[in-house]
Amino acid sequence: MQPSASTPRPETRHWPFWPPGQSRHLTLPQTHLFYNAEVAATRFPDKPFIVFYDNVLTFAEFRAQAERIAGFLQQDCGVQPGDRVLLDMQNSPQWVLAYYGILRADAVVVPVNPMNKTEELRHYMEDAGAKVAFVAQDLLPQMQPLVGADGLRRVIVATYGDHLQAATSLKVPDFVAAPRLPLQGEGLVAWTDMLAAACVPGPMRAGPDDLAVMPYTSGTTGQPKGCMHTHRSVMTTAVQGVQWFSRTQDWVALSVLPFFHVTGMAGGMNGPLYAGGTMVLLPRWDRDAAAECIQRYKVTTWQAITTMVIDMVSNPRITEYDLGSLIGIRGGGAAMPEAVAARLKSLTGLDFVEGYGMSETLAATHLNPTQQPKPQCLGIPMYDVDSRLIDPETLGAVPPGEPGEIVVHGPQVMQGYWRNAEATQQAFVEIEGKRFLRTGDLARVDEQGYFFMTDRLKRMVNASGFKVWPAEVEAMMHHHPAIQEACVIGARDPRRGETVKALVVLRAGLEKQPTPQDITDWCHEHMAAYKVPRIVEFVAALPRGGSGKVLWRELQEKENAK
Structure with missing residues (x-):
């Protein structure tokens, strides 16, 4: 089917607030992503690239270490071009080094959430066909059970504290300061031993259209799917952010959004490397550490999610810090409440600039212009x-002013889902000979061309910017011996925006009935913390339609009406 969607195209629509002096077209480098590291190291060899609790890694040091990693992957681990390699850590110098080391080896980065448990990691390993992984020392217990004949053959274990050679007055979390522990088990190698091997990689062979990064996303079917991104699509979001916000080599970014998530990856890591800017890294959110870093390192930009901003402006000590170096604060994932945005502007004099994107586009497809942002706007x-905007049923154009499903065509859109032709086919629609990604998000467009979210087509809970897919949580909960059936929905939460709620039908004839807290505790043991139902409600039965399917939307509407 080739529906006609005659919504005016961006190049013909009047954009009164387009970034001044900039073209609507962005010429992209036709290069391997690692070339950005080579350029920055050549231009600014002694300039700090990564600052981690007062410890500095220069661009030249970064390139040299990333190349050693690539050589080790090729020579010791047998990594070939196109092989997938798991990357499981908190934000750290090692995360960035591993990412670019994997790319330098012409392999594909598979970033995973460090909150994932063993069974979640098993799916990524098996689906991606990964035989090598990078993991942080504190996360090794979740990864190590996957090492063996039918799983991972090599796991490189990083200790964050190895990058804490210089003293610091900043408060360092215990898991970051922890000393290196001896490794026990087959297939494990210490990060320091990898670097000490001083392996030299072969020449880069990948080009802009080869696979580079494969983040996983879930959906209505439950099992996460790999989004296939090339060097070109990853390069797109790195370059467009630098261009849109007019960043230069003197940019200093507070990079605290997680790098495994595409927003932090594109804006907090890939962008600064392309521009030759400096990243100030925090492995986890800490409002006092963040404010101190802004003051200490003269941070110019802070990329955040709503919960971080709420926490920052609520800090009773916030006026003790000098935040005057900030020139931009941006984010996405969940709409920023107007009252919070107002408090932020009162504190910093800056508007919170929101944007919109997804794993399938490796971050932004839409951004607010910095000179005229609109609140709670994509x-x-x-x-x-x-x-x-299209009608999600007919796939035709919607009348001006009416809501419709957002579809996007652009250079940052993924190639498709890894080894899942059916899901790929469902994700795209052809319009006027062009391939558009269906986002599953409903929006309206105002008279100036700004997009505003109105609803979702997909089942999804947005908890503090983390996307939780109910089908995935339900599938895991059905492994609980006392659960007959579960339906997961979103519930309002004053801090997280939304939180996860599970309606649970227990099995009949149980000797001992679990409490809601028992269910929550079990979930904590078996899935990433952000997916865990914070609210568990026992029900006698779940409503069903004529086909026998659970009427989850009915339950969601009842919850929304409370």
Whole structure:
């Protein structure tokens, strides 16, 4: 089917607030992503690239260490071009080094959430066909059971404290300061031993259209799917953020959004490397550490999610810090409440600039113009992005002013889902000969071309910016011996925006009935913390339609009406 969606295209629509002096088209480098590291190291060899609790890694040191990692992957681990390699750590110098080391080896980065448990990691390993992984020391217990004949053959274990050679007055979390522990078990190698091997990699062979990064996302079917991104699509979001916000080599970014998530990856890591800017890393959110870093390192930009901003502006000590170096604060994932945005502007004099993107687009397709942002707004389509609204049933255009499903065509859109042709086919629609990604998000467009979210087509809970897919949580909960059936929905939460709620039908004839807290505790042991139902309600039965399917939307509507 080739529906007609005649919404005006971005290049023909009047954008009154497009970034001044900039073209609507963005010329992208036709290069391997690692070339950005080579350029920065050549231009600014002694300039700090990563600052981690007062410890500095220069661009030249970064390139040299990343190349050693690539050589080790090739020579010791047998990694070939196109092989997938898992990356499981908190934000750290090692995360960035491993990412670019994998790329330098012409392999594919599979970033995973460090909150994932063993069975979640098993799916990524098996689905991606990964035989090698990088993991932080504190996360090794979750990864190590996957090492063996039918699983991982090599796991490189990083200790965050190895990058804490210089003294610091900043408060360092215990898991970061922890000393290196001896490794026990087959297939394990210490990060320091990898670097000490001083392996030299072969020449880079990958080009802009080869796979580079494969983040996983879930959906209505429950099992996460790998989003296939090339060097070109990853390069797109790195370059467009630098261009849109007019960043230079003197940019200092507070990089605290997690790098495994595409927003932090594109804006907090890949962008600064492309520009030759400096990243100030925090492995986890800490409002006092963040404020101190802004003051100490003269941070110019802070990329955040709503919960971080709420926490920051609520800090009773916030006026003790000098935040005057900030020139931009941006984010996405969940709409920023107007009252919080107002408090932030009162504190810093800056508007919170929101954007919109997804794993399938490796971050932003829409951003608010910095000179005229609108609150609780997705923004306008970026360079070379054709974004339209269609009727999700007919796939035709919607009348002006009416809501419709957002579809996007642009250079940052993924190639498809890894080894899942059916899901790929369902994710795209052809309009006027162009391939558009269906986002599953409903929006309206105002008279100036700004997009505003109105609803979702997909089942999804947005908890503090983390996407939780109910089908995935339900599938895991059905392994609980006392649970006959579960339906997961979203519930309002004053801090997280939304939180996860599970309606649970227990099995008949149980000798001992679990409490809601028992269910929550079990979930904590078996899934990432952000997916765990914070609310568990026992019910006698779940409503069903004529086909026997659970009427989850009915339950969600009842919850929304409370």
